[in-house]
Amino acid sequence: MEPVRPSNFLEEIVADDTAAGTYGGRVLTRFPPEPNGYPHIGHAMSICLNFGLAQQFGGQTNLRYDDTNPETEREEYARALEDAVRWLGFDPAAVLYTSDYFERLYDWAVQLVKDGKAYVDSQDGEAIRAQRGTVTEPGTNSPFRDRPVEESLRLLDEMRRGLHPDGAHVLRAKIDMAHPNMKMRDPLMYRIRRGVPHYRRGLEWAIYPLYDWAHGQSDAIEGITHSLCTLEFDVNRPLYDWYLDAIGIAAPRNRQYEFARLNLDYTVTSKRKLLMLVNEGYVSGWDDPRMPTVAGMRRRGIRPEALKAFVEAVGVSKVNGRVDLALFEHAIRNDLNGLAPRALAVTRPLKLTLTNYSPNQTEVRNAPYWPHDVTPPEGAPLTRPLPFSGTLWIEQDDFALDPPKGWKRLSVGAEVRLRHAYVIRVDEAVTNGAGEVVEVKATVLSGTEAGGPDEGRKVKGVVHWVDALTAVPARFRLYDRLFAAAAPEDAGRDAATDAEAKAAFLGTLNPYSLTETSGYVEASLAFAAPDARFQFERLGFFGQDPVDSREDALVYNRIVTLKDGWAKRDASAETPTQGASKPAAAKPSSTAVSAADLLDGDAKARFEALVAAGAGREDAAVLAQDVPLAELFGAAQTAGGDAKTLGTLVAQDVRRLRSETVGAVFVPANLAHVANLLASRTISPAGARDVLASLASGGANVDAIVAEHGLSLVSNDDALAPAIADTLAAHPDEVARYRAGETKLLGFLTGQAVRRAGKGADARRLGELLREALASST
């Protein structure tokens, strides 16, 4: 059963472009990391998205390093990023570097200066910042804004050759210092950074392009079609397009689309914060299995398949949300469930002595690696020998002196099955001076083994164990979430000082994120491949730590626990379920404010006049705030159009079409004509919208459009009757449900009838007829 692949807005865009042949069917995306840190789960998402989207449409993806900042970038990071891509199973069409485009970028910059679209500003950073204005105030022009082209050209050349110190000059695009989008207020294109060697270009360049000046141009150079980035860059998109226009890249060209970044519960991806954890020793390194880095996840034992399935399950949208960790864990378990053989291990050993089993006796039985409901991978071994003797290790957690209600494990007097072996009856718990249980004594019930006469004996539960005589010692690293807070990034956001913010952030660390224990694994594990993953029954999925585990000193990482209904019951007793504790949402009291109430003097007057002229109040309020639209309404009314209908048409449909269709021009007489056709019910409301859309995209003759699209309203009962009959015949179930009282189905049935009757059908009349038909012929 194929899971239904959720479609998303990006797939839709690419599908549309492919269908329309925008790029000749070509799809080329890019993964554009800056090599200034190790890849993390956020990068993984971007990789999956960019490569996955291209793959889906038969396209390809470039790996391109956005390496325009010599101060932070390193070859080491670049290699790690490429490793991550390949580990995830993707093959870049090319591995490229923005730093290889520096010459090209520079030539374009010179062209922009020559065209009067860029200039060298010789102010310092402080002055530039002060002149930028604020989000609510426009900026002011730099005194160097109109400096002669030749001078800018000369300075730019000198900057490039390293004749000026850092910060002495910058190159800026000449756009608009009063632009409401601050990114458009003469953004910087180049900065001087001459003492710092770039990891690939050395000291060849004394100036470096900024992100906006490099990114879109790099996309253009490579012929990228769809350039995906995270949401915060949406304000950069106008600049992206402005630069492409300025250097003369014509459509069809690369376009930028934004998606929401992935925020995972109990996880941070901030480079700064991850670095802090590493540098200050809160984790063992970038590849600490608790880290959300690709290296960490990999070391933990998570497979790329799980990561990809997770990203797929999360989907893409433009809503900044927070993904439940349970979804991630589900993906990991789901991946491993059919792949990891089952084995027995005990992480916190407690001695179990079987008093009626001879101490010298050992039996070995063949135990299945796979549960009955898992189909083993092709060629996988099906069983392994499992030794059993009179002294075993069991899990401390599996014995309770004072068992709570519903306990299905060991307690004095209880009968429990030892997995793959016998049912035992617990006789006695031996405690030490501190009252701690140090040994459990039990009786083997013979005949309860597989194949025995009493094999089917009903017991309360099943418990895992390891034979003490043959057990292999092992260390277990039991990982839990690194943070105790769901949104650790937010901690300390409002702190007064950096130190407080840091303390607040560190305070969200989970002190129990790593528990290391000593225990045992079953004998067969001594020969397991180091990279093999197992499910230790009832404990979780485990794999050997690739760094610390040795043949004679095994170290197992817990990749993920099993789902645990018992632990959950425990936890939910303390904290009431989310749903139940949800406070009766204090809804903001939204006093109904009509648009009309917000109008000021002039607009208020226009509003009154429009209402007096016959427009509806809502429509009049819209028109009153939009003078050209109000004038259009007036002109159309003068041309003889019905005022009420015209008001709606202009305030709603014309308003929308005007912004959707560039260069749409509406002739008042045409609008009047459409309004009257609608008012006289010669065309339907939907028909009127069609006509307006045609007019917006160049149509001129209303009657011709109506005729051509068959929009003339058909209200004649005889003409509508066949559609009714067909609909009733085609949907007997819905008809029955409707007659049984599910009256909301009238909408559905009307829709079906409208579809059958054709575009010009009078939906209102059709609905009436349908209702009658449904009521009568019971």
Place this chain on the structure above:
RNA sequence: UGCCCUGUAGCUCAAUUGGCAGAGCGCCUGACUCUGGAUCAGGAGGUUUCUGGUUCGAAUCCAGCCAGGGCAGCCA
């Protein structure tokens, strides 16, 4: 309080573009089981943020409100 983005189940996303509001995860119940796992069956959970408008019919179109997020690095 300028411009931009976004509000659909607890979470993440769908809804054939105006016609029966669904899925996965999570949660609950039951069946099965030598894993308190898995699997299977069922269930709860929605005023589609809210208020108006248009329409035979609105999650979808129009207006406004409210809420969340982004933008004032010579970072990306």
